[in-house]
Amino acid sequence: MKTVKIKFFISCLFIFFLISCNKQKEQKTETIVNVQPETELDLLALKEKSKLGKDTVITVINDPVYHKTKKYHAVNALLLLKNEIDLSKVDIKNTSIIFECIDGYKPEMPLELFLKTNPFLAFKDVDAPKGSNWEKIVKNGNEMNADPFYLVYTSTSTDNQEYKWPYNVIKFRLESKNKNVEALQPKDDEVAMKGFALFQKHCITCHAINGIGGEMGPELNYPKSVTEYWKENELVDYIVDPASFRHKVKMPTLGITKQESQEIVKYLKYMSGKKIEVRK
Incomplete structure (x- = not known):
């Protein structure tokens, strides 16, 4: 009887150790699968650590923000990206690069396109008044400056809207x-x-739906859709010409037709039935 009990005890110990080993193997496998390359650059943190790279002076012909030729103190943005992120671990063709700005503006462009350009991260305007890093930017009657960084290019047409020129980055x-x-x-x-295609092209850099998109303008779908508290015809007209509704409005004139605005509003009405709680 004792022999039987001992054998049973040994069998239980063996099964216990076998299960424990399998769990450790499973945990090890999960850890390896979850390893991800670093995909975010905090530019202010890199500046604090003096890791932005070598500073140079560049010239931009017909700058799209200042609408004239400008000179800047800048660092090579492409070299900075390559130094801080292992791009061999990134699916470049299926990845976008997003530029996050202080005011919540979040323009983006294909990473593949960004890697083919000659981008610079400007941190000071050569033409700035004494005691300032930047010449003032005047937009829709509002005065701003480009602090802390402005993304610019030296070999790209300023008319090509595929390339993004965000400031306050x-x-x-x-x-x-x-x-x-x-x-x-x-x-x-x-x-x-x-309407979705138009929203992606014109609106998502400033506005979010269900928390996805820019934060410069208001969230458009949660907890209430903008279509639930704006009259539809006025919302259509506002999207076409915001300045006709508000003095010194921050929203720019997008250059779209009334028909296109109606299609955007139809999309917003569709999404009003697809609300997802936005977590802070």
């Missing part, structure tokens, strides 16, 4: 191209799809 972030599309695309509605 504080972070670079890499993100899958499909992330926003999958969350916001109205796959079951062809009419709303037209």
Whole structure:
């Protein structure tokens, strides 16, 4: 009887150790799978650590923000990105680079396109008045400056809207191209799809839907859709010409037609039925 009990005890110990080993192997595998390359650059933190790179003076012909030829003290943005992020671990063709700005503006462009340009991160305007880093930017009657960084190019046409020229930049972030599309695309509605394409092109850099997008302008869908508290015809007209509604409005004139604005509003109405709680 004792022999039987001992054998049973040994069998239980063996099973216990076997299960423990398997759990350790599973945990080890999960750890390896979850390893991700660093995909965000905090520019202010890099500046604090003197890791921005070598400073140089560059000239930009017909600067799209100041609308004239400008000179800046700047660092090579492409070299900075390559030094801080291991791009061999990034799916470049399917990745966007997002530029996060102080005011919540979040323009983006394909990472592949960014890597083919000659981008610089300007940190001081050569023409700035004494005691200031920047000449004032005047936009829709509002005065601003480009602090702390302004992304510029020396070999790119300023008319090409694929290239983004954000100022007040504080972070670079890499993100899958499909992330926003999958969350916001109205796959079951062809009419709303037209508005979605226009929203992606003109609106998402400043406005969010369900927390996805820029933060410069208000969230448009949660907890209430903008279509639930604006009269539809006035919302359409406002998107076409914001300055006709508000003095010194921050929203720019997008250069879209009334028909295109109506399609954007149709998309916003569609998304009003697809609310997702936005967590702070």
